[in-house]
Amino acid sequence: xxxxxxxxxxxxxxxxxxxxxxxxxxxxxxxxxxxxxxxxxxxxxxxxxxxxxxxxxxxxxxxxxxxxxxxxxxxxxxxxxxxxxxxxxxxxxxxxxxxxxxxxxxxxxxxxxxxxxxxxxxxxxxxxxxxxxxxxxxxxxxxxxxxxxxxxxxxxxxxxxxxxxxxxxxxxxxxxxxxxxxxxxxxxxxxxxxxxxxxxxxxxxxxxxxxxxxxxxxxxxxxxxxxxxxxxxxxxxxxxxxxxxxxxxxxxxxxxxxxxxxxxxxxxxxxxxxxxxxxxxxxxxxxxxxxxxxxxxxxxxxxxxxxxxxxxxxxxxxxxxxxxxxxxxxxxxxxxxxxxxxxxxxxxxxxxx
Numbered sequence: 001x002x003x004x005x006x007x008x009x010x011x012x013x014x015x016x017x018x019x020x021x022x023x024x025x026x027x028x029x030x031x032x033x034x035x036x037x038x039x040x041x042x043x044x045x046x047x048x049x050x051x052x053x054x055x056x057x058x059x060x061x062x063x064x065x066x067x068x069x070x071x072x073x074x075x076x077x078x079x080x081x082x083x084x085x086x087x088x089x090x091x092x093x094x095x096x097x098x099x100x101x102x103x104x105x106x107x108x109x110x111x112x113x114x115x116x117x118x119x120x121x122x123x124x125x126x127x128x129x130x131x132x133x134x135x136x137x138x139x140x141x142x143x144x145x146x147x148x149x150x151x152x153x154x155x156x157x158x159x160x161x162x163x164x165x166x167x168x169x170x171x172x173x174x175x176x177x178x179x180x181x182x183x184x185x186x187x188x189x190x191x192x193x194x195x196x197x198x199x200x201x202x203x204x205x206x207x208x209x210x211x212x213x214x215x216x217x218x219x220x221x222x223x224x225x226x227x228x229x230x231x232x233x234x235x236x237x238x239x240x241x242x243x244x245x246x247x248x249x250x251x252x253x254x255x256x257x258x259x260x261x262x263x264x265x266x267x268x269x270x271x272x273x274x275x276x277x278x279x280x281x282x283x284x285x286x287x288x289x290x291x292x293x294x295x296x297x298x299x300x301x302x303x304x305x306x307x308x309x310x311x312x313x314x315x316x317x318x319x320x321x322x323x324x325x326x327x328x329x330x331x332x333x334x335x336x337x338x339x340x341x342x343x344x345x346x347x348x349x350x351x352x353x
Contacts, residue, residue: 005038005044006086013093015027015054024054024055028048028052053097063284066097067098077091095111105139125170133181136164139160144227157192183202184206186198186205199224218289225288225303245281249277262295268290288302
């Protein structure tokens with residue numbers, strides 16, 4: 001048994017939700033040294049891919065490249081019949097980076113099935129919660145960011161409700177120490193249904209968690225600003241990025257900083273900052289906070305000039321109301337009934353002809 005390998009893998013998973021780029025880089029270097037003499041170890045290679053993906057997403061604000069980096073992990077495990085616990089922990093950490101929501105959902109089901117064999121492990125509940133949370137995040141992202149989303153909106157709502165309820169049930173059974181995750185799931189539910197009341201409920205829950213949740217609170221608030229504008233059906237993602245970029249450039253110039261200056265302060269490259277300012281690169285929550293801190297301005301100044309307009313199309317309002325009603329109804333169903341509803345939702349387009 002290679003004790004060093006499993007020690008390294010344990011260290012990798014401790015960094016799964018860490019935004020400290022320096023710590024991630026040090027771990028990448030340790031894995032690279034290990035692979036110099038153990039070049040064929042798939043798990044260590046995948047662990048390195050995972051860390052590089054986190055680093056790219058956090059440091060360079062590039063979700064697309066992050067997805068490309070973790071794609072081989074999904075490919076390897078798709079061809080592997082039996083997963084060990086490290087494979088399960090690995091895939092649970094990268095579900096949010098799946099190429100599509102459908103891929104994330106299908107892999108999450110397989111991962112939950114494989115996880116049952118390790119129900120006695122002390123990390124069992126942590127990994128299970130990670131599967132639910134990261135899949136929920138990918139389903140939410142599909143609604144607003146995936147132009148080629150393969151899951152029909154009604155089925156997406158059913159899957160989202162299924163996983164949201166699983167998180168809430170799990171957190172409630174464990175107790176107060178998981179209240180932060182319960183709050184995050186509630187906020188994401190508010191994002192999904194564009195429901196300000198649900199979002200407020202989640203933020204109140206997060207605030208009640210105390211100082212330990214301060215960083216998460218700030219990040220979720222930044223996330224809320226983005227979802228607030230993406231729910232405006234009269235604005236495309238590209239238009240949104242252009243306005244944000246112009247505002248960042250304006251504040252950078254007011255601060256007397258060059259592209260290189262701002263990039264150095266944030267830990268990004270000059271090329272990334274340039275792409276953000278011209279609207280060719282969207283902002284992750286982490287990047288938004290980094291730039292806000294670097295320019296010493298509140299995040300909301302980046303959204304100046306963006307006016308959220310309620311759609312006048314009665315069909316849009318009717319659809320929004322229907323989705324919210326569907327969410328309330330789904331909350332009363334069992335998991336088996338939700339699976340049945342998902343089957344019905346898939347059949348509806350074919351039934352209409």
